[in-house]
Amino acid sequence: MLLEARNLHVGYGDAPAIWDVSLDVDAGEIVSVIGPNGAGKTTLINAMAGLLRCRQGTLSFDGQDMTRVRAHDYCGHGIALVPEGRRLFVKMSVEENLELGCYLPAARSHRSQSLERVFTLFPILRDKRRQPAGELSGGQQQMVAIGRALMARPRIVLFDEPSLGLAPTIVDDMFDIIARVRAEGAAVLLVEQNVLKALEVADRAYVLEQGRIVSSGLPDALLEQPHIREAYLGV
Amino acid sequence: MPSATLLGQALISGVLAGGMYGLLGLGLSLSWGLLRLVNLSHFALAFLAAYLTYELGTNYHVAPWWSAAMVVPAMFAIGLLQHWLFDKFRVNELASLLITFSFAIILEVAIQLYWTADYRRFETHYSTLSIKAGPFYIPVLELVLCTVAGVLAWGTWLWLRRTYVGKALRAAAEDADIAAAYGVDHKKLAYLLSGLGAAYAGVAGTFIALIATLAPAQIWTWLGVVFAVVIIGRLGNPLGALFAGFLIGASESLAMAVFSPAWAPVVSFSVLIAILLWNPEWA
Numbered sequence: 001m002l003l004e005a006r007n008l009h010v011g012y013g014d015a016p017a018i019w020d021v022s023l024d025v026d027a028g029e030i031v032s033v034i035g036p037n038g039a040g041k042t043t044l045i046n047a048m049a050g051l052l053r054c055r056q057g058t059l060s061f062d063g064q065d066m067t068r069v070r071a072h073d074y075c076g077h078g079i080a081l082v083p084e085g086r087r088l089f090v091k092m093s094v095e096e097n098l099e100l101g102c103y104l105p106a107a108r109s110h111r112s113q114s115l116e117r118v119f120t121l122f123p124i125l126r127d128k129r130r131q132p133a134g135e136l137s138g139g140q141q142q143m144v145a146i147g148r149a150l151m152a153r154p155r156i157v158l159f160d161e162p163s164l165g166l167a168p169t170i171v172d173d174m175f176d177i178i179a180r181v182r183a184e185g186a187a188v189l190l191v192e193q194n195v196l197k198a199l200e201v202a203d204r205a206y207v208l209e210q211g212r213i214v215s216s217g218l219p220d221a222l223l224e225q226p227h228i229r230e231a232y233l234g235v
Numbered sequence: 236m237p238s239a240t241l242l243g244q245a246l247i248s249g250v251l252a253g254g255m256y257g258l259l260g261l262g263l264s265l266s267w268g269l270l271r272l273v274n275l276s277h278f279a280l281a282f283l284a285a286y287l288t289y290e291l292g293t294n295y296h297v298a299p300w301w302s303a304a305m306v307v308p309a310m311f312a313i314g315l316l317q318h319w320l321f322d323k324f325r326v327n328e329l330a331s332l333l334i335t336f337s338f339a340i341i342l343e344v345a346i347q348l349y350w351t352a353d354y355r356r357f358e359t360h361y362s363t364l365s366i367k368a369g370p371f372y373i374p375v376l377e378l379v380l381c382t383v384a385g386v387l388a389w390g391t392w393l394w395l396r397r398t399y400v401g402k403a404l405r406a407a408a409e410d411a412d413i414a415a416a417y418g419v420d421h422k423k424l425a426y427l428l429s430g431l432g433a434a435y436a437g438v439a440g441t442f443i444a445l446i447a448t449l450a451p452a453q454i455w456t457w458l459g460v461v462f463a464v465v466i467i468g469r470l471g472n473p474l475g476a477l478f479a480g481f482l483i484g485a486s487e488s489l490a491m492a493v494f495s496p497a498w499a500p501v502v503s504f505s506v507l508i509a510i511l512l513w514n515p516e517w518a
Contacts, residue, residue, distance in 0.1 A: 049416050050415075050416065051412050051415070051416060071412075071415045071416065072415040072416075072418050072419055072420045072421070073418075074416065075416060075417050075418040076418055080416075080417075081413070081416045083413060083416075087410050087413045089405070089406045089409045089410060089413075089414075090409065091405070091409060092402070092405060092406060092409070096402055096405075096406075097406075099399070099402060100402060100403065100406050100414065100417050100419075101417055103399055103402075103403055103417050103418045103419055104417075104418040108399065148417070152417060152418075
């Protein structure tokens with residue numbers, strides 16, 4: 001397994017937000033975590049990105065224990081985050097945002113090659129490269145956030161609600177991009193409220209409710225479950 | 236209304252005096268803008284450097300450029316030490332204001348204990364040199380100060396714009412967590428920046444020793460005006476601090492020439508208030 005979480009407990013202050021979560025992502029796989037608002041999806045992904053400490057349980061990446069690794073060393077292991085709400089460096093230019101993605105020396109040595117790859121994927125960003133990232137539209141900002149992650153030459157990309165706040169037509173593009181990211185060799189862990197889309201693109205999926213994994217399996221099998229159909233699809 | 240020559244001379248002197256505001260503002264603006272630490276002791280550090288330059292020059296006959304070669308690195312080290320305390324006690328923006336205020340007082344008292352409250356003047360044979368350009372006089376020391384301030388501000392600006400470390404510092408100032416997720420070790424960079432800010436105070440101190448008369452209470456003289464300067468120049472923007480320094484220096488000097496010297500202190504904050512009224516998001 002590339003990413004392996006076992007019995008993770010993560011929380012803010014005294015209150016744990018996720019309990020006893022076990023989850024795997026293999027190389028080249030797209031794994032979705034679906035669940036309602038407040039289920040702990042962002043907590044889960046931030047823990048995988050090293051931004052939150054795990055209180056209990058183990059997190060390993062490529063066989064290496066990550067629980068004691070410092071936040072700024074996660075990226076060097078090959079883990080890149082596309083955070084919820086994009087969180088671009090809005091005062092900096094599009095190109096500078098992308099360059100931050102290849103801040104570490106290993107990625108930096110491939111700067112122009114990676115930049116070219118991002119501009120091929122998102123041609124509009126080439127024209128806007130000198131503009132402050134904060135001036136871009138929501139969809140374009142999401143492209144920058146994804147591009148920033150790709151600049152790090154990651155082995156896994158963690159997507160946190162990439163469709164949130166985007167126009168429906170752009171949402172479809174985003175899921176195409178996620179499939180492209182995997183096609184180019186990185187694994188994907190995706191947390192999403194857009195259940196149908198998230199299951200459509202995934203190889204496997206987990207259902208997170210109130211901080212616990214309540215179900216997991218192949219997307220088609222999950223879609224058959226009465227609970228999923230009722231709670232998430234309203235049928 | 237004063238004559239054109241007098242106004243021109245006031246403008247030149249003002250811009251040159253503004254170079255000192257800019258130089259002092261440089262370090263303050265960096266730590267405030269990029270680390271969210273307001274360092275009131277910046278001025279006390281500059282005066283400590285000035286007293287050291289005076290001491291080395293007067294008692295040991297060390298030329299100021301040689302003493303700067305010792306004092307500036309020493310200030311860098313003090314900056315690191317200061318940041319270690321900020322780091323250890325997880326100091327935030329407001330707390331930094333209080334803590335560095337107390338640092339400043341401690342330094343003021345220490346200076347007073349060693350050098351007493353007497354006025355000290357570092358006499359050099361070039362302190363009164365000036366170039367005559369037409370009807371105007373340009374003091375050489377102030378011109379050198381402005382050149383040094385210009386080189387430092389420009390260099391720092393380029394460093395922040397062009398290098399990965401500079402970009403990482405700006406990114407971390409916007410969103411430290413996400414910068415860390417991309418490998419930025421903000422803690423390490425913050426030490427570097429704090430050291431740099433203190434080193435700039437050391438450079439300013441060398442010039443203070445050469446230009447001003449030293450007394451312990453003088454550390455508070457420039458506080459208000461330099462605060463206005465770094466906000467007008469936008470926090471974290473070294474070139475902005477320098478140009479705001481020139482602007483305020485020139486405005487003060489013109490106000491003194493046209494109205495009366497008593498009006499000078501009003502100028503910096505009037506400009507600041509005008510800018511904030513025009514654009515509340517300015518800083």
